[in-house]
Amino acid sequence: AWQGGDLYAADDALKTLIKVQGDHTPATDLMTAQLCLDLLEFDRARAALDRLLANGKTTPGLVKTAVRLLTWQGETPLALQILERQLGQTPHAADLLALSVTHDPNLTPARLESAENVMSALADSDEMKTRLLFALARYSDKIGDHEKAWSQATQANQFSTQQNGFNYTDEARSAFQKQLKNRAGRAVVFANTLSAPETPTEQNMIYLVGAPRTGSSLLQSILSALPDVDSAGERGAMLPYLNGLCDAVSPTPADDFLTQVQQADLSGLKRGGFTAETVIDKTTHNFFILPLLARTHANAKFVNVVRRPQDVAISMFLHEFPSAFPETCDLQTIADTLHTRTDIAAMYDEADVETIAHNHDAFCLEPSKIGGALSEKLSLDWSADKLAPENRNSAVPTFSAGQVRKPIKPSPADHWKRFE
Secondary structure (H helix, E strand, O other): OOOOOOHHHHHHHHHHHHHHHOOOOHHHHHHHHHHHHHHOOHHHHHHHHHHHHOOOOOOHHHHHHHHHHHHHOOOHHHHHHHHHHHHHHOOOOHHHHHHHHHHOOOOOHHHHHHHHHHHHHOOOOOHHHHHHHHHHHHHHHHOOOHHHHHHHHHHHHHHHHHHHOOOOOHHHHHHHHHHHHHHHHHHHHHHHHOOOOOOOOOOEEEEEOOOOOOOHHHHHHHHOOOOOEEEOOOOOOOHHHHHHHHHOOOOOOOOOHHHHHHHHHHHHHHHOOOOOOEEEEOOHHHHHHHHHHHHHOOOOEEEEEEOOHHHHHHHHHOOOOOOOOHHHHOHHHHHHHHHHHHHHHHHHHHOOOOOEEEEHHHHHHOHHHHHHHHHHHOOOOOOHHHHOHHHOOOOOOOOOHHHHOOOOOOOOOOOHHHHO
16 A cells, blocks of 8 residues: 555554564654655654654664654754764665754765765666665765766766666657647646636645745745644645646546545545644646646745756756656756746736746745735735744655755856756
């Protein structure tokens, strides 16, 4: 059930297993911590993690889970302490070295050399080599060795392309952009022809639909700290249904299709514990089926987060993404996709599908002013004290977790030019 994507069925099965056994075991605690991270149930995940750490013993799997949760919760020093203990036992573990290179602000030359040596020894087909290369590329960028960062990122993206089976021929690039535009276009058509649910959604849904690496995680962490607002992370629960409708060759949706989708989504929100008056979802792929989301949840609001495109491209190129993001390993495809997003935004505007533009660069220059104006458009009670990192105390499930806990400041205007 877990591998198939039914997290709640997996959770029910795991709870039954624990009940049958009569108590928690290290195995069920690790599964609970890992599954609850995917479910965004951080209190349960932390309780299971604390039980595992109480006996002082660690394993690579436990440490990776601990680092993931603790960095999301802003406890990086504790995460590094646990990571360091495990690296003392398994000093050549590529995935743990990647975490050390990524999170340790005091990375030693010896640790860096060890990470580079382990990376070089791995087979090109090994995903751990790719992961470690991306971490090393970001580290090289951070210390100002941009030539090395570029070389490492280029190599990492080449390996990722091969491992995921991505295709970056001119024909494949064109077909991918056509697919995205067709999906959005059909979303507009179906939103105008399918019946809306008769019962409106009581909660206020806010969707952050900007491209990856545009600053959506920071915005979500700030807005979700406001009163009576829940963060659903990158939930994307309706994507399989709405993408399937828009991508089908000959779709024949039932008359009550959107009603079924709405009820399933509301049930999922309730099961996930998202009961606040407002729920924020920052799944970037929601952008391409936005009109159908608007039709399903009539009170939904959509924030299209944008940022200097050169910085977006560089940031994508320096990070590893799952296979659902085929554009991220190739600069031309990144550029094409950002242009496609601009074209689709214009199409939505012509179709009277309302979106709110939020410029991340402008926000970083005047966070209180622009944050307040955006909150007013979203009907949220703005509080400028939520801009302070120490007040963003909820878990942030993203590899930007460390960045969103730092003081808000503009990105260097010349950062992308170092790679020009």
